[in-house]
Amino acid sequence: MSPVKRLSTPPKQPPSKSTAAGRAPVTLRDIASVVGVSPSAVSMALADHPRIGRATKDAVRTAARELGYVANSAGRALRAGRATAVAVVVPNTAQHVFGHPYFMHLLVGVTSSANAHDSGLLVSTNPDQSHEVAAYDRILRSQTAAGAIIASAASNDANVSRMVDTGLPVVLVGRYPHLPQAVSVGVDDHAGAAAVTRHLVADHGLRRIGHISGPLEHQTALDRYEGFRAALAECAEPCAHTLAIGDFSEEAGRAGAAQLLDGMSDLQAIFAANDEMAYGALLELRSRGLRVPQDIALVGYDDFGVSRLTSPALTTVRVPAEQLGLHAADRLFDLIDGVAGEVTHTELPTELVVRESCGEHPAPTAAPTVTGTTAATG
Amino acid sequence: MSPVKRLSTPPKQPPSKSTAAGRAPVTLRDIASVVGVSPSAVSMALADHPRIGRATKDAVRTAARELGYVANSAGRALRAGRATAVAVVVPNTAQHVFGHPYFMHLLVGVTSSANAHDSGLLVSTNPDQSHEVAAYDRILRSQTAAGAIIASAASNDANVSRMVDTGLPVVLVGRYPHLPQAVSVGVDDHAGAAAVTRHLVADHGLRRIGHISGPLEHQTALDRYEGFRAALAECAEPCAHTLAIGDFSEEAGRAGAAQLLDGMSDLQAIFAANDEMAYGALLELRSRGLRVPQDIALVGYDDFGVSRLTSPALTTVRVPAEQLGLHAADRLFDLIDGVAGEVTHTELPTELVVRESCGEHPAPTAAPTVTGTTAATG
DNA sequence: CGCCCATGCTCAATCGTTAGAGCACTTCGA
DNA sequence: TCGAAGTGCTCTAACGATTGAGCATGGGCG
Structure with a gap:
């Protein structure tokens, strides 16, 4: 031409x-x-x-x-009997329950570990729950991946235990108390929730606090709720608390806030189990003419980047999703390489991030409060 | 024996x-x-x-x-000479320039197409630019993927043309005017930017408008800027405009707003080239005591879900990132299957999303304004 | 001088899948 | 009754990488 x-x-x-x-x-x-x-x-x-x-x-x-x-990876994989790539499995239920930012951060972490191990990264989500054989099931059985990282939502997800039972190297992200033999990586939600609750109680002297939780069949939601209650229980003076159950969505946050406000008179603070519900709560508070933090304090959980954009900027608990992915992948490669290790569950620390939504903090705290243990043997 | x-x-x-x-x-x-x-x-x-x-x-x-x-996918791939999985390549430069939400939406779209085609999905990001041989280079050359979807940032990225030249099926996400032979899928940023600009000019009668652009060596930033100018040029009365160049980050939005405000007296509106910069601009405006939309109008671009959370909720242009991913993957599978098709560049429509950040819109528009063409032959 | 051993490679077989050639058997038409 | 065509399967040979067995060569040592 x-x-x-x-x-x-x-x-x-x-x-x-x-x-x-x-x-x-x-x-x-x-x-x-x-x-x-x-x-x-x-x-x-x-x-x-x-x-x-x-x-x-x-x-x-x-x-x-x-x-x-x-x-040629096919030739090598065929001969070796296993692939070099690893898979990240995101059941669609999880996609809806957590937000997109969580997975993106997780992915970034997993990617960097996979790159370091010269390994490909397969991503699989479940197209629809009606499919009897899930997409990831096929991926794993077709020997495309040497192992999998599973980020699931429901703590009793049958697919998760089935996957663990296949004998394929699997690392779970989150806490799975009823699968103690499974290798998992998570954060200490109990401690994180307790820390932010203590911030309300101890630093700001608030005594009438409502919690908007996630669905309590999800371990994460349960842990955050129990951390909240534990922190209140250790308080010297009596604290009134109340609960609204949401589903981690903004709309649920709005409804939850309404329920809490209607249920308890003179509510002083709301702790939402994630930032998105906190936004919803913020909208509800605003529509009722309540000012944050002057009239009522508000805290969230997760801190996936947008918490600082609201007005007031949201006090929350940072979940290190990227580190979570990195760690999960590292553990997976250990499993694949046959490096056993005693530790089945690893917990990464969370960090209380104080911004504006509780008002000026009277107690001048030194360093950011980091909570959480590091390891537990199984 | x-x-x-x-x-x-x-x-x-x-x-x-x-x-x-x-x-x-x-x-x-x-x-x-x-x-x-x-x-x-x-x-x-x-x-x-x-x-x-x-x-x-x-x-x-x-x-x-x-x-x-x-x-067994290895056996099949080995015999067939090519893999069944496809790859999504995200150069690290792109990761920083666009935000995470964009890629997550893109991924969701690609995933659903890959699932429909019974195909795995490999994700690759470039670990660091110092690496001579990029991670995705290896993935592609190791025949792990049958084709690739590339979401790049810089329009003159050498890696992109190199990838296109390998002969491997490749679909680019975005507009690549200097690679007319390459198959690409994008949105009509020129039309989208023009639409939102017209909204400011025609619907709200604003005449002194500043634009905070992205880096102009990025096609997306350039198209949005030129759409902005084209809309102003078609206006009957003279419109004053000014430009601040940012990098799509919130901080750049803040700085850009400051620059615009200092540079043009009586500025009536700011059009930020993405939502994140619009947030930054919002913070700057607020810190100067300017109310949005009473004192100044503000619009963004992208609408990846958080625009509605700010106060006021941001008027913006919706980029259908998920559809973008879906389409790109569909085109890629066509290429892999040898279905040629005349069309090299496909453009998806954007949609003007009117919220609160320009004030009450006097002209009661009927349906949401959808802009953009559908296809162009190469 | 003969033996052993170390060194440095080649050979052949294998992983699971698939396309083409080929072989038995049936059916049909002439 | 015989070839031709059709049917239904088996056999073989790949695809590319890997590995244990095997085969030379040469040096050292008794």
């Missing part, structure tokens, strides 16, 4: 360079014929096998680099 | 159940020995080959279902 080609790039197809960008993938055989040895020798040289001579290894590695050799 | 050959099935590892949950993966051979035919026949039966009898097909399919057979 055009009389002049790109430049420097000669006619692509035919005699071709030996560099990289060409069409046909480079195989061991290509390297073998360049170096003048057998494909087996090339394989062994690249694996640094002791029975291959120094000179041959050098020649092979040079040729591999020049040809731009990348091992 | 062994006196007896394979035959039907001598005691394998476990005498055990034949259902699914066990350890060893089910292969074609397992089905073959159950049904009493050769593995080839099983393969052909499952592929509905015409030369296989009805009875055999039924028997094979029944056995496959009962054993829970799932084809």
